Amino acid sequence: MADNTSKDPSATWRELISTWEKNVNSIANQTMASEEFSGASNQMMNATLKVQQAMGSAMATYLATLNLPSRADIIALGERLQAMETYLSRIALALEETRPVASGKRPATKIARRNRPPRTKRPPTLADQS
Amino acid sequence: MSATVTDPKAESVADRIAAEVERAIQRNVKGLGYISAPAPSVGTTPKDIIYKRGTLNLYHYLPIADEVYRVPILIVMATSNRGYILDLAPGQSFIEFLLRSGYDVYLVDWTPPSAEEKSLRFEDYTLDFIPECVKRVKKDSGIKDLTLIGYCMGGVLSVLYVALHPKTQPKNLVCFTTPINFQSMELFAKWSDRRYFDVDRLVDTMGNVPSELIFTGFEMLRPASRIAGQLQLWEQMWNEEHVKSYRMFEKWSTDTLPIAGEYFRQTVKELIWENNLFKGDLKIGGRSANLANITAPMLSVVAEHDHIVPYAAAHPLIEQVSSTEKEEVVLKGGHISLVAGANAQKRLWPRLDAWLGARSV
Numbered sequence: 001m002a003d004n005t006s007k008d009p010s011a012t013w014r015e016l017i018s019t020w021e022k023n024v025n026s027i028a029n030q031t032m033a034s035e036e037f038s039g040a041s042n043q044m045m046n047a048t049l050k051v052q053q054a055m056g057s058a059m060a061t062y063l064a065t066l067n068l069p070s071r072a073d074i075i076a077l078g079e080r081l082q083a084m085e086t087y088l089s090r091i092a093l094a095l096e097e098t099r100p101v102a103s104g105k106r107p108a109t110k111i112a113r114r115n116r117p118p119r120t121k122r123p124p125t126l127a128d129q130s
Numbered sequence: 131m132s133a134t135v136t137d138p139k140a141e142s143v144a145d146r147i148a149a150e151v152e153r154a155i156q157r158n159v160k161g162l163g164y165i166s167a168p169a170p171s172v173g174t175t176p177k178d179i180i181y182k183r184g185t186l187n188l189y190h191y192l193p194i195a196d197e198v199y200r201v202p203i204l205i206v207m208a209t210s211n212r213g214y215i216l217d218l219a220p221g222q223s224f225i226e227f228l229l230r231s232g233y234d235v236y237l238v239d240w241t242p243p244s245a246e247e248k249s250l251r252f253e254d255y256t257l258d259f260i261p262e263c264v265k266r267v268k269k270d271s272g273i274k275d276l277t278l279i280g281y282c283m284g285g286v287l288s289v290l291y292v293a294l295h296p297k298t299q300p301k302n303l304v305c306f307t308t309p310i311n312f313q314s315m316e317l318f319a320k321w322s323d324r325r326y327f328d329v330d331r332l333v334d335t336m337g338n339v340p341s342e343l344i345f346t347g348f349e350m351l352r353p354a355s356r357i358a359g360q361l362q363l364w365e366q367m368w369n370e371e372h373v374k375s376y377r378m379f380e381k382w383s384t385d386t387l388p389i390a391g392e393y394f395r396q397t398v399k400e401l402i403w404e405n406n407l408f409k410g411d412l413k414i415g416g417r418s419a420n421l422a423n424i425t426a427p428m429l430s431v432v433a434e435h436d437h438i439v440p441y442a443a444a445h446p447l448i449e450q451v452s453s454t455e456k457e458e459v460v461l462k463g464g465h466i467s468l469v470a471g472a473n474a475q476k477r478l479w480p481r482l483d484a485w486l487g488a489r490s491v
Contacts (some may be wrong), residue, residue: 009150010365013326017361033320041291042326049328049335056335075245089182096246118194119200119273121232121489 156368170377173214175226177237177251181266185243185250185390188263189213190236190270194229199490201301202234202271203308204263209255209393210344212385213239215470216281218378224469227479233490236267238284243390252290252400253441255414260291264300272464277303277486278426281469282307282439286407289447292426293419299426302489304482307439307465308321308420311408312401314442317351322402331393345386351437375471383466408446421450428456429485431478431481433468457485 031037063070069077156269181188186246203227207213216237217225238260243250267276267482278300279289285308313319332339349356359376366372406412412419428451432444439489441460448458459481467473 021354021358025352028353038323039326079246119197121197
């Protein structure tokens, strides 16, 4: 007969949870692997997308009537701002690279190639042989 | 006067009750701390960004070792998740492990694609982004060779890049949990059944595929695991290490990225529906992306209990490449615990170092 008193209650709890998790996952996977599930879930998604599409175009017309920017307009503005930021950061990077290292004005994290460790490392076994 | 006799079983029960009471107190005290604590900081290993273009970020990690191997490493992260899974925290970071072991490490990491980037396709990733990063790593390191490491879809992009550029093979190619036979990812294949799943409507309506949809897709593979994890967390609330680790993994797993619309459409149509990568029929930008074009020394690492990319999905990689020097390693663990956490520290990391060190001189 097993000695139940020697069992750690936490271990029993963990075992229980683990068994429950495996069982639920297994049953859910079987259900979700069915054609019915795939059909139903995709039907639901398609319906949601149709509503979203219809709402989107109706809202765009409404906003245009009110002479207000739509989400697409705001995104387009954001894109242009981002493009300008990227362009500016490229210019800043290029300027930084042309600045002499000796001036000590480069950011501390940017390490010049000459300050990098030498590429001489050998794996332990090869190093032992040489 | 009678001698005191201690019943060992009774003492053990008393000790256990005391320990449980102590744990219960700790659970309550630390539970309050857990609720009020700020999000854990991750990805803290010092790095420079050496190239950025939209969704693409190329980082160079600052070397830690006094000397490094000649050949630098370029890691390509999966497009659906953040790269900090490879750099969780000091002492638990794959990147930090590589740096300490003497590797020079670069990382391609992704940020959410902008609305404009919905038009990104495999062509952009494999004929533009990765080649550009390879060029920049070579320029930055001053070395013509490099080791390419890809994780999950980052592995797919890496093998596609090499297959599309057969004349400029990397010195080494390493893939972690990289799917090739997409029909073997059974649930994903069933959910995206072409008779029911209207990928065109999804992409045309949404532009980029929202991160919530990607997250839900991953969650549905194991619907009970999140609740089970939370129940285990409550039991382990007294254990600071467990709580810290749980919070980092939790943060990462919920921090999924949206996916560029056209890239998602191609993934569904070309990789899942037609299974063209597996069949050797995949064409990108009019060029053949046949895995047989790969001749670089290769290591493919597969996780034994991977619920996202099962063995049958990843195994064809090692069979189909033409590399004369190739090895497949199946390690205990799941899709994520293969690369991060205690399991990875004792299995994958030293195994990779043993394989790669000798090939990095």
